Amino acid sequence: MTFFLQLVVSGVGLGMIYALIALGFVIILKCSKAFNIAQGQFVMLGGYLGFTFLLNFHLPAWISLLAAIAIGVVLGLAIERLALRPLVGQSVLSVIMMTIALSTVLEGVGVLIWGGIYEPYKGGLPTFSLPPVGGVSISPETLDGIILSAIVVIALMGIFRYTKIGLAMRATAEDEKVVQSVGIKVTTVYAISWVIACVVGVVSGMLLYSISGVQQTMSDIGLKAFAVVLLGGVDSIGGAIIAGIILGILENVAPGYLDPLLPSGGGLANVFPFIVMIVVLIFKPHGLFGTARIERI
Amino acid sequence: MAIFRTKTQWLLLLLLLVFVFTMPLYSSDKTITTVTIIGITIISVLGLNILTGYCGQISMGHAGFMAVGGYTAAVLMAKLHLPFLVSVPAAGLGAGIVGIIFGLPSLKIKGFYLIMSTIAAQFIVIWLIIQMRGVTGGADGMSVPRPEIFGLAITSKASYFILVMILTCLATYLAKNIVRTRVGRAFIAIRDNDLAAEVMGVNLLYYKLTAFFIGCVYAGVAGSLMVNYIHFANTEQFPFINSVWYLGMLIVGGMGSTVGVIFGVVAIKLLEQLATTIGPVLANIFVPQVAASLALILDGLVIILFLIFEPRGLAHRWEMIKAYYRRWPFSQ
Numbered sequence: 284m285t286f287f288l289q290l291v292v293s294g295v296g297l298g299m300i301y302a303l304i305a306l307g308f309v310i311i312l313k314c315s316k317a318f319n320i321a322q323g324q325f326v327m328l329g330g331y332l333g334f335t336f337l338l339n340f341h342l343p344a345w346i347s348l349l350a351a352i353a354i355g356v357v358l359g360l361a362i363e364r365l366a367l368r369p370l371v372g373q374s375v376l377s378v379i380m381m382t383i384a385l386s387t388v389l390e391g392v393g394v395l396i397w398g399g400i401y402e403p404y405k406g407g408l409p410t411f412s413l414p415p416v417g418g419v420s421i422s423p424e425t426l427d428g429i430i431l432s433a434i435v436v437i438a439l440m441g442i443f444r445y446t447k448i449g450l451a452m453r454a455t456a457e458d459e460k461v462v463q464s465v466g467i468k469v470t471t472v473y474a475i476s477w478v479i480a481c482v483v484g485v486v487s488g489m490l491l492y493s494i495s496g497v498q499q500t501m502s503d504i505g506l507k508a509f510a511v512v513l514l515g516g517v518d519s520i521g522g523a524i525i526a527g528i529i530l531g532i533l534e535n536v537a538p539g540y541l542d543p544l545l546p547s548g549g550g551l552a553n554v555f556p557f558i559v560m561i562v563v564l565i566f567k568p569h570g571l572f573g574t575a576r577i578e579r580i
Numbered sequence: 581m582a583i584f585r586t587k588t589q590w591l592l593l594l595l596l597l598v599f600v601f602t603m604p605l606y607s608s609d610k611t612i613t614t615v616t617i618i619g620i621t622i623i624s625v626l627g628l629n630i631l632t633g634y635c636g637q638i639s640m641g642h643a644g645f646m647a648v649g650g651y652t653a654a655v656l657m658a659k660l661h662l663p664f665l666v667s668v669p670a671a672g673l674g675a676g677i678v679g680i681i682f683g684l685p686s687l688k689i690k691g692f693y694l695i696m697s698t699i700a701a702q703f704i705v706i707w708l709i710i711q712m713r714g715v716t717g718g719a720d721g722m723s724v725p726r727p728e729i730f731g732l733a734i735t736s737k738a739s740y741f742i743l744v745m746i747l748t749c750l751a752t753y754l755a756k757n758i759v760r761t762r763v764g765r766a767f768i769a770i771r772d773n774d775l776a777a778e779v780m781g782v783n784l785l786y787y788k789l790t791a792f793f794i795g796c797v798y799a800g801v802a803g804s805l806m807v808n809y810i811h812f813a814n815t816e817q818f819p820f821i822n823s824v825w826y827l828g829m830l831i832v833g834g835m836g837s838t839v840g841v842i843f844g845v846v847a848i849k850l851l852e853q854l855a856t857t858i859g860p861v862l863a864n865i866f867v868p869q870v871a872a873s874l875a876l877i878l879d880g881l882v883i884i885l886f887l888i889f890e891p892r893g894l895a896h897r898w899e900m901i902k903a904y905y906r907r908w909p910f911s912q
Contacts, residue, residue: 318692369888375691380831383824384883391876398869477863509696554707564697565683579609
């Protein structure tokens, strides 16, 4: 039982970060109907930025976080203006291919600046420790992850609900032509959605860095976040959060019990999200909370 | 309507074939290696073009299907000692069947969802191969005996080059013809609007799975050729990033065009060669990481530029050049 609870606790920590990555993806999808394959690369860059600011520059945690967010904002604006704006009105496939190409370029930038090697986490973020409850201990990094992700999610929800730009974004998600006709600049909304996605990706990258260190293959986490997105339903923000936690727990629990049974050391954790993905796509393509669309000719 | 309509076209084809098949006589080993890899990649991307370019079912797991073919051939040749000429078609068949299994979701979903399910296919296939250690050697890989055709051992690079080129020509010829048949027209109807196609009487179940089968047979044959080329099968020969590059080659060449496939593969592969040639030079001048990152950045940028400025790819540009030549001196 303790083993199970321990797996669940670390699963929730991982799941919150998954939810955060998935959130960035869902925001872009809702606002501009673009599927962003490069979300995982934002996370990888965030991890390396965390490493640079915390370890190389010895900056305090909050300045590092702000600096990383600032870089995320610039990156988001640049990507939207240079790569995605020229494709407005093009087919879904072109936009997807654009984000795929972006992901390889960002991957290359990661190798160029940091060499793509593994950098372990050596402290830097503030830590709170809780005493173990009933044999279940929660590591300070996991707690950091849970707290910071919760803050970011609540802040985003607040922006969506109570600010004018949030209203514009929700309206754009419904119908961009109507939004344009009442005088809201859709391009601004697109730009802001990319900025939010970039910032969210960079922040979750820093959190992941504090849990498991950073390396080039960290960008694969973006692919796993797609399983979260699909499970929650691609256009549902609440769904992304719930599915993130579900998948984080499953990913920890299932391999914990099944890996010893498999030959070649298992490695089920790496492939588990993809199995979930296939099952969801076959049996419930719109996910748990997504809206099913009826297509007309 | 014949593929080649004029004597000039026949002459140009003949010149191309003579040029390709006499390459071992005057080219260096490095060039032969590059062109062999290009040939194998062309076979694989031809399959992706039928699946994605003609039938509109986007696959980002093509390298995974190549791995299925590669390992099928490797196991048949190394464990069961079957000849090369039996193993390669069997590899195609094996990959085709796996393709049908992972193509099943395509009946309910399309676009982004299908991309996700094919990405999942890529990772699940590679994971399964590593898990089946008893058969495939797991993460260590397995060695493959040298191919032999009718008692004739294919040992030198040049002889394998000729073999690959023959198969590439055959694959191109078949791909060009498949899309001119009833099946090919059904694929195009599905790509343009699958609901409308179904209303007109195209059986979506049958034709979508056929597209997956044909596309993955090509991938399987290419995978088995790849494994035979280096006499070793390893999951690292079929990474996820290759699946991405294959789609990129289609974009650069032009979707839904057989000649575009050849343009795209050659362009991206030459770009990679350029990156590996000038990478070390730049690494000496700047920082050492340039060598590793140059190919990623360069290829990604080329795909981005093509998407923005030439979305229909090199094949479209080629048509424009041909039209200009035909209408000369009245071309604009």
